[in-house]
């Protein structure tokens with residue numbers, strides 16, 4: 001605690017230094033000289049406000065007891081935060097929804113043959129860890145939205161349980177039909193594992209944490225170190241969120257009191273087979289009774305035994321039954337009305353619910369958001385008047401299915417489509433580098449913000465540190481050169497995994513996800529050990545990166561809320577789209593080359609000659625070579641977007657020359673109201689094939705990867721799934737969206753040119 005206090009003084013003095021030295025003379029993008037100077041002054045004041053000690057105190061309070069959806073402490077936390085926001089003088093309220101949230105009633109995993117073993121399914125309390133013994137309030141280890149089931153079947157080991165693993169199993173002559181599969185955590189979102197298992201005919205699914213992935217192979221285990229102990233279990237949702245997230249009973253609409261609800265039997269996002277997560281202590285006796293061939297090299301985990309594929313002779317009894325109850329959600333919503341442009345909204349969010357005590361996930365992010373809100377409240381008292389409306393949201397029910405954000409987004413869909421400028425998300429925070437994902441129209445903007453925040457460990461800007469890491473991590477000289485010379489560091493596209501999904505994927509609102517990490521590894525994710533003790537011993541122990549997150553996200557909110565012209569950039573978008581189109585063409589070419597080569601090897605007899613007759617091995621079937629696709633519509637649309645982006649950039653430079661802003665007030669409003677619609681142009685109301693909820697045509701979580709993003713997803717997934725006709729259709733749809741975007745950018749450029 002002492003060390004933290006010393007550090008905070010040090011950082012404070014650096015900030016004051018920054019405040020007195022005009023570090024950056026360039027006016028901020030979208031600002032005039034005068035408005036930029038005033039903005040920078042307010043931002044410097046803001047960044048001096050967030051306090052690590054406050055974040056530590058809030059965390060201790062919010063993670064003191066388990067606080068999952070529907071628990072007493074979940075509601076208690078929401079009310080406590082509400083009171084805090086009000087105490088700071090902010091206008092806050094709680095918005096409530098009623099959602100389907102299953103909790104476990106019966107959980108059984110037992111080995112019934114050839115030996116007997118009953119899994120504990122219980123994480124033990126540790127004497128040194130004061131909140132680990134709150135058994136009565138802890139959610140048992142389970143996977144929410146597993147279908148109910150009672151099955152006894154032979155076991156098969158399926159590695160990570162993703163599509164490629166089943167292709168390999170087929171080659172090895174192993175079928176999972178009628179079997180229970182044992183998959184290890186990792187390499188995909190967990191909900192994909194039971195989905196793919198069921199598609200291959202499995203009747204049940206176990207998911208365990210192998211020590212290779214987040215246990216003793218990575219580092220000392222808790223409580224001696226940060227990593228997962230032998231009885232640690234990763235809880236988590238297995239709902240098919242790639243179809244649609246949010247309340248399963250109210251797809252596409254808010255789960256308000258009288259919303260029209262689906263019957264439980266009609267819900268498509270609940271798994272078809274029962275699934276449970278287990279620790280490696282519970283998995284090992286089951287794996288030890290598997291025979292059959294030894295698994296391929298890359299499938300081996302780190303348990304001290306030989307890994308076999310099965311099926312059997314291990315036979316497992318798996319039983320899962322849930323209470324399928326409706327539970328209330330409590331979203332805490334804070335509104336700061338805009339002074340001159342109240343109809344343009346900046347939305348900022350982080351969730352507050354956890355699987356258990358959740359100090360890291362999500363409270364480390366929640367407390368950063370709270371200190372931001374306190375900072376803005378302080379500035380308001382000092383006379384800061386944001387042009388635009390700022391909305392701070394603390395979501396409930398993120399863990400089960402992004403429930404609180406999705407239901408709020410769906411309830412307010414029309415207003416959000418009309419008014420939202422951007423959504424800024426954070427979630428669990430740690431120590432290390434600024435990690436940024438988001439819409440590429442905001443790439444330049446967030447680079448600018450990162451140049452004004454100081455890294456608490458290295459005393460250079462977080463941008464500079466990220467750049468130096470990009471140089472260190474570069475795999476080719478081109479990448480290294482780009483990291484040194486490109487004006488902006490690239491940001492990742494967003495897949496799924498936190499509360500931005502409804503904003504970006506469903507409503508087409510430009511989004512950012514911010515957080516610090518990469519020096520904060522650990523293996524307590526979604527276990528009872530993710531708590532205050534763990535966080536304050538092994539993660540951002542002095543909360544200096546908690547402060548950095550407050551400074552980063554808060555600066556972003558202010559800069560978006562105060563700018564004269566909305567600071568989207570389209571040249572970065574066009575540049576990124578070009579890379580995506582390139583990747584798609586390469587993907588098709590690689591697929592073609594692979595099939596040609598494999599067909600040739602089948603003809604040459606390579607597979608039969610190299611198959612060990614003492615092992616089972618099935619040669620792959622001859623496949624049709626993928627056809628050529630016509631990418632011209634995408635390339636032409638990209639050309640148009642590039643031209644419009646350049647025209648816009650030139651026009652913007654002209655109207656902001658010499659630090660003036662030569663745009664009339666009426667014109668400014670017209671430009672902004674058009675600009676804030678730009679991300680919407682990249683969506684289509686029909687959505688993606690077979691998942692209409694996902695309307696963004698440039699970014700989506702993969703239908704078979706979950707967290708992992710698929711860019712230009714309609715086209716990419718059609719190629720991956722060998723749907724050639726669909727690929728051609730999707731090329732045209734994505735191209736049309738890009739053309740619409742180009743038209744909007746062009747029209748704004750034209751409006752700007754009037755001012756010159």
Ligand SMILES: [Zn+2]
Pocket residue numbers: 351361362398427428
């Ligand atoms: Zn989270």
